[in-house]
Amino acid sequence: MAKRILVVEDEPAIAETITYALSTEGFEPVWKATGREGLAALAAGGADLVILDVMLPDLGGFEVCREIRRSSSVPVIFLTARGAEVDRVVGLELGADDYVPKPFSPRELTARVKAVLRRSEEASPPKTKSVRKAARSAPFEVDAERCAIAYLGRTLALSRYEFKILRVLVERPGWVYSREKLMDMVWSDPGASMERTVDAHIKSIRAKLRAVRAEPDPIVTHRGLGYSLREDWG
Numbered sequence: 001m002a003k004r005i006l007v008v009e010d011e012p013a014i015a016e017t018i019t020y021a022l023s024t025e026g027f028e029p030v031w032k033a034t035g036r037e038g039l040a041a042l043a044a045g046g047a048d049l050v051i052l053d054v055m056l057p058d059l060g061g062f063e064v065c066r067e068i069r070r071s072s073s074v075p076v077i078f079l080t081a082r083g084a085e086v087d088r089v090v091g092l093e094l095g096a097d098d099y100v101p102k103p104f105s106p107r108e109l110t111a112r113v114k115a116v117l118r119r120s121e122e123a124s125p126p127k128t129k130s131v132r133k134a135a136r137s138a139p140f141e142v143d144a145e146r147c148a149i150a151y152l153g154r155t156l157a158l159s160r161y162e163f164k165i166l167r168v169l170v171e172r173p174g175w176v177y178s179r180e181k182l183m184d185m186v187w188s189d190p191g192a193s194m195e196r197t198v199d200a201h202i203k204s205i206r207a208k209l210r211a212v213r214a215e216p217d218p219i220v221t222h223r224g225l226g227y228s229l230r231e232d233w234g
């Protein structure tokens with residue numbers, strides 16, 4: 001079945017170029033001109049990937065991405081103004097999978113779409129029901145097939161990268177992972193990101209864990225080294 005690609009872009013000429021290029025490559029593009037229409041289309045029909053313009057007339061692309069990440073880990077590619085480093089970093093921190101600076105060639109964009117789809121399929125973990133229980137009272141349970149992690153019996157609403165980071169930590173309690181190592185393991189293109197992106201994701205994961213139980217913090221920060229999952233449960 002053709003992959004459904006949601007294109008949220010307010011400039012008709014750009015949108016037309018994108019949708020044409022996607023159809024040529026066998027994708028099923030769906031074009032929406034505003035953030036709200038995009039969110040509505042995603043809620044109604046889903047998508048295999050979202051191409052999201054940063055500058056939109058109503059909700060900005062970042063706002064739309066934040067909204068998407070509340071409930072979905074669908075891959076997101078941002079379209080950004082050329083050289084907008086801030087956009088790139090903010091986008092990745094929000095859980096975007098890639099960004100393409102304008103102007104871009106249709107060929108370049110479809111190549112990125114294919115790469116991100118391939119990556120997200122490869123990232124679908126092997127068919128194991130859950131990782132071995134790390135400790136007697138291990139409070140985490142990983143459902144690899146659903147890309148979900150439960151903490152104290154409650155499933156966490158994690159973005160794709162948050163899931164990947166927490167999974168790495170949960171699989172080896174006590175092991176210290178440097179930010180660099182985490183980026184290598186979690187981002188397929190580490191050069192495109194920054195260490196603070198890991199920090200931002202860890203911060204967001206911690207907030208979600210805290211919402212389940214205030215203390216203790218299951219993630220330990222090792223100053224100058226990185227992060228680990230705590231071992232000494234109860």
Ligand code: CA
Nearest residue numbers: 010053055056
């Ligand atoms: Ca725009």
